[in-house]
Amino acid sequence: MKALAYERAHPLDAFAIDLVDVEEPRARDGDLLVEVRAIGVNPGEASIRAARSAEPGGRVILGWEFAGVVVDVGTATTGFAVGDRVIGTGDPTRDGCWAQRVAVDHRVVAKIPDQLAFVDAASLPIGALTGWEAVFRDQSVLPDGVDAVLVIGGAGGVGSLTTQLLKAKTSAFVISTASRPESRDWCHAMGADLVVDHTAGLGAQLRQAGVAHVDVVLSTAATADNLAQIAALLRPFGHVSTVDVGAPLDLAPLVQKSASLHTEMVFSHIVGGADPSSQGRILGTVVDYVVGGHVRPIVTTTLAGLTAESMKTAHAMLESHRTIGKIVIVV
Structure with a gap:
């Protein structure tokens, strides 16, 4: 062949x-x-x-x-x-x-x-499985007490399907990040309730939209800068799930929130x-x-x-x- x-x-x-x-x-x-x-x-x-x-x-x-x-x-x-x-x-x-x-x-x-x-x-397949396992884990449900989920990188394959699955399976308020007009439009089409620009300050944008904190964050690109910003947005005892870990990460910002860190690899x-x-x-x-x-x-x-x-x-x-x-x- x-x-x-x-x-x-x-x-x-x-x-x-x-x-x-x-x-x-x-x-x-x-x-x-x-x-x-x-x-x-x-x-x-x-x-x-x-x-x-x-x-x-x-x-x-x-x-x-x-x-x-x-x-x-x-x-x-x-x-x-x-x-x-x-x-x-x-x-x-x-x-x-x-x-x-x-x-x-x-x-x-x-x-x-x-x-x-x-x-x-x-x-x-890859986007759906990755998103499902990243946010629902092996129980196929969100953790208790989750009202708001932030999807960093909402226009990619994982982000697109994660947003749709959250809207199909839960009543969570879904926030996606995107920086270009066409990617912002795509995130809205996927069902995101709010789209914010990840090249600008996420905290200020969320506060302006009336969102005090988020309960779960899915990051499609975990970096030291991202993790510090995520920790600032996360409620105490919240959850962070990442599907792309590059360089070693400083987990101290998450420790201050007693947060749970989950990794996901589809295989x-x-x-x-x-x-x-x-x-x-x-x-x-x-x-x-x-x-x-x-x-x-x-x-x-x-x-x-x-x-x-x-x-x-x-x-x-x-x-x-x-x-x-x-x-x-x-x-």
Whole structure:
């Protein structure tokens, strides 16, 4: 089969991902083999491309957000059959979905109905799972006493779906951050009750809007500056959830609020050895929300073809740090 692969980590200006012939994966006992129809592209994959090289003599196939059709099922799979239309993520220790076919643990996959287009479906899995687990944790509910949630980076894939899920599942007042007119408009379209500019003082903007404090903060980019600002906005015994921890963080500002700090990595169930079945169930619920009109797909850019040119274009857009919603490649 064909797949997009590379050998050595590289920057965008030396883009070295090529369409190559590789052996088709075989479904393990608990796997589905899926013919990929659409791929969601994520900022984390661009970061991995720039940092991770293949083992000597090998190649790297990234991609962990897809929609497609089941073409084979492992002997230990349940609930799926050849011909099912599905969405899913995958396993970062295995080859990903930048390929014509991908083998994936059936527990991180959900069926999609005929009325949900592959291109729309592929915009959902990573953002929905990350946002759900980040704010609802493993109980699938907000912590007690939560009235206001702040989503820092509301126009990206995670922020867009987190905002929608909060509005679909809770009565929380949702505040999103965005700095450009088009990204502010997008956050409002996602259902945010209030949108504030993260390049200006958040505290003053919230006070002007009559918001004294927030109970939960989801940060899509945790930095030392962000954390200090977050702590100033957070109520005592509030909650901070972050999905992107870079440099070491000074937690002293959070200690002063007796705050809880949560981290989220969408593959923690698989790489940590836990049962990932909850992720398949979450994706199934998200699909139901979409079909019911409570959540909308977030694809804003569609690129055509499993080609190096399409993937380079997607990565250039991601590295501009100005993307809104989701980039999807139609295979």
